[in-house]
Amino acid sequence: AQTVTQSQPEMSVQEAETVTLSCTYDTSESDYYLFWYKQPPSRQMILVIRQEAYKQQNATENRFSVNFQKAAKSFSLKISDSQLGDAAMYFCAYTSWGATNKLIFGTGTLLAVQP
Amino acid sequence: GAGVSQSPSNKVTEKGKDVELRCDPISGHTALYWYRQSLGQGLEFLIYFQGNSAPDKSGLPSDRFSAERTGGSVSTLTIQRTQQEDSAVYLCASRAQGGYGYTFGSGTRLTVV
Numbered sequence: 001a002q003t004v005t006q007s008q009p010e011m012s013v014q015e016a017e018t019v020t021l022s023c024t025y026d027t028s029e030s031d032y033y034l035f036w037y038k039q040p041p042s043r044q045m046i047l048v049i050r051q052e053a054y055k056q057q058n059a060t061e062n063r064f065s066v067n068f069q070k071a072a073k074s075f076s077l078k079i080s081d082s083q084l085g086d087a088a089m090y091f092c093a094y095t096s097w098g099a100t101n102k103l104i105f106g107t108g109t110l111l112a113v114q115p
Numbered sequence: 116g117a118g119v120s121q122s123p124s125n126k127v128t129e130k131g132k133d134v135e136l137r138c139d140p141i142s143g144h145t146a147l148y149w150y151r152q153s154l155g156q157g158l159e160f161l162i163y164f165q166g167n168s169a170p171d172k173s174g175l176p177s178d179r180f181s182a183e184r185t186g187g188s189v190s191t192l193t194i195q196r197t198q199q200e201d202s203a204v205y206l207c208a209s210r211a212q213g214g215y216g217y218t219f220g221s222g223t224r225l226t227v228v
Binding site: 004006033035037042043044045046047050091093095100101102103104105106107108 | 208216222
């Protein structure tokens with residue numbers, strides 16, 4: 001069964017600094033998608049970034065980038081120039097081509113941004 | 116609609132009562148998912164609907180949980196004889212067929228007292 005592991009329950013970063021959130025996953029599939037979602041207190045899951053496994057190039061979205069290491073099954077999120085609005089719970093998620101394409105989530109990392 | 120709408124936003128119920136949670140997905144999205152998020156936990160898959168196909172109920176934790184989707188649009192998650200361990204946030208997501216853009220609602224926070 002596929003699993004997603006986030007080993008950092010909480011992280012803290014100074015405003016304007018850079019922080020990296022870790023995620024590892026386990027799968028026997030070769031074709032899949034990986035996601036980072038942000039969940040602020042409003043509870044709505046907001047897509048931060050998405051990576052297709054067949055693409056070797058790491059995805060980037062403005063201040064957010066990933067380090068995708070397929071062989072190591074690692075998918076870390078780097079947030080540059082951290083802003084107060086980045087404070088939230090961050091979830092790593094996985095899905096593969098299949099009947100349901102359901103997302104499998106890690107347990108999340110709570111990110112605090114210090115002014 | 117423009118987004119996934121869930122109601123109620125918050126629900127407090129007494130142990131043993133039945134509750135219904137509603138999800139109104141994005142118009143045209145054929146796939147619909149229900150997830151449960153317990154305090155300090157990740158999201159746990161409950162059930163999946165795709166068009167007119169039989170739903171994938173593999174994540175439902177007990178037979179007290181059921182869900183239906185009428186007309187391929189609105190979905191209702193029903194929890195019968197609620198227990199305190201059912202207290203959680205219930206999130207709904209929808210997705211266009213063939214796409215990987217999942218859109219989540221803001222969830223229903225269920226508290227069983």
